[in-house]
Amino acid sequence: MSTYKYATLFLARNISVNQTRTFFSNLKCLDVTINRENGVAYVLMKHPPVNTLNMQLISELSLTLSNLEKSKCQGMILSSIFDKVFCSGLDLNELLKPKPERVKGYFSTFQELVIQLYGSSFPTVAAMTGHSPAGGCVLGMCCEYRVMKKNSQIGIPGSRMGIALPRYIVNLMSSTIGLRNAELMLTKGKILNTDEALKVGLIDEIANDRTDAIRKAEDFLKEYEMIAPLARGITKRIIRRSIIEDVKMNGAADLENFVSVIMLPEVQEKLDMYMYNLKNRKRD
Numbered sequence: 165m166s167t168y169k170y171a172t173l174f175l176a177r178n179i180s181v182n183q184t185r186t187f188f189s190n191l192k193c194l195d196v197t198i199n200r201e202n203g204v205a206y207v208l209m210k211h212p213p214v215n216t217l218n219m220q221l222i223s224e225l226s227l228t229l230s231n232l233e234k235s236k237c238q239g240m241i242l243s244s245i246f247d248k249v250f251c252s253g254l255d256l257n258e259l260l261k262p263k264p265e266r267v268k269g270y271f272s273t274f275q276e277l278v279i280q281l282y283g284s285s286f287p288t289v290a291a292m293t294g295h296s297p298a299g300g301c302v303l304g305m306c307c308e309y310r311v312m313k314k315n316s317q318i319g320i321p322g323s324r325m326g327i328a329l330p331r332y333i334v335n336l337m338s339s340t341i342g343l344r345n346a347e348l349m350l351t352k353g354k355i356l357n358t359d360e361a362l363k364v365g366l367i368d369e370i371a372n373d374r375t376d377a378i379r380k381a382e383d384f385l386k387e388y389e390m391i392a393p394l395a396r397g398i399t400k401r402i403i404r405r406s407i408i409e410d411v412k413m414n415g416a417a418d419l420e421n422f423v424s425v426i427m428l429p430e431v432q433e434k435l436d437m438y439m440y441n442l443k444n445r446k447r448d
């Protein structure tokens with residue numbers, strides 16, 4: 165286990181080293197630890213420099229969720245080892261000049277991850293240690309609760325990039341912040357600061373720093389210790405069923421549409437410009 169993670173756990177809750185166990189030691193892009201006392205899993209993304217969701221990170225997240233489902237996991241905190249960024253979203257390199265089969269596989273794997281996380285049987289919290297654009301925002305929305313470090317940004321800039329979002333992403337956003345706010349945000353590709361995100365309900369709490377974010381996430385999960393797991397799990401499933409069913413019914417067609425839009429020359433041109441601006445913008 166990395167020294168960094170020990171530090172995080174110590175700072176967050178005075179957890180001693182022998183209270184935790186490393187769940188997986190062979191992951192490249194994730195640190196996964198379980199607190200033996202309360203069964204909470206800490207899943208920390210560590211794909212430098214900004215946790216871009218490449219195929220490896222998506223696959224490791226998916227594998228980890230499958231394994232946590234099989235374990236006696238009582239809750240999961242999804243976070244990042246980086247102080248400035250939670251997750252920078254999908255890998256723009258996968259979207260640029262894509263080969264149809266490759267890009268279809270990529271988006272299909274991401275879609276499966278979204279459904280897995282959204283439909284997980286255990287409670288989940290995103291402790292967002294920094295910016296969470298696009299795919300990062302989606303990961304957060306799949307969790308029941310979102311805590312975000314102050315002065316961070318969150319949103320889905322799809323429209324600004326020329327991308328029409330798949331239906332399940334629009335549904336996820338609508339179920340999180342309501343239809344009206346989702347329409348305004350997504351049609352404009354708006355990115356919100358933490359105060360704006362709190363106001364519309366895209367995040368639930370603001371944290372001062374990463375330690376505070378982890379602690380607030382733990383406090384949210386602690387509330388479930390008094391709740392019957394069966395009742396909680398069934399209720400979560402009922403509430404989330406319509407989006408999951410919709411993906412099962414329409415996911416494949418949705419994916420075809422999405423990929424054909426991505427391949428359009430005018431969309432590729434916009435994405436190219438977006439990438440150019442990203443590489444050449446002034447860093448703060």
Ligand SMILES: CC/C=C\CC/C=C/CC(=O)SCCNC(=O)CCNC(=O)[C@H](O)C(C)(C)COP(=O)(O)OP(=O)(O)OC[C@H]1O[C@@H](n2cnc3c(N)ncnc32)[C@H](O)[C@@H]1OP(=O)(O)O
Binds near residue numbers: 249
């Ligand atoms: C089927 C599913 C469909 C939809 C799902 C929802 C929509 C998804 C679309 C996407 O997710 S597309 C990706 C959208 N993401 C972004 O627009 C974020 C872009 N990144 C940033 O705004 C910033 O990088 C940051 C605020 C996250 C962090 O800023 P900073 O700490 O200053 O780091 P740098 O900008 O210097 O980034 C370091 C390095 O990483 C490259 N990079 C960043 N993000 C991505 C990315 N998403 N894909 C590929 N590469 C990325 C960046 O260009 C830098 O590279 P250098 O070579 O210049 O060092």
